Amino acid sequence: MTMLRYALLFLAVALIAAFFGFSGIAASAAGIAQILFYLFLAVFLVSLLSGLLKGV
Numbered sequence: 001m002t003m004l005r006y007a008l009l010f011l012a013v014a015l016i017a018a019f020f021g022f023s024g025i026a027a028s029a030a031g032i033a034q035i036l037f038y039l040f041l042a043v044f045l046v047s048l049l050s051g052l053l054k055g056v
């Protein structure tokens with residue numbers, strides 16, 4: 001869950017930076033948030049499949 005919170009945190013930083021006009025910081029924070037979200041999604045799917053296979 002921590003990884004998802006970091007992704008949401010970086011998304012919030014990106015939105016705030018974009019609002020104030022810091023486009024470079026906003027783009028970097030949005031990129032980091034996107035990477036963390038996809039990493040979280042991959043770990044979640046691996047855990048889900050692992051749990052399903054162990055239950056069989």
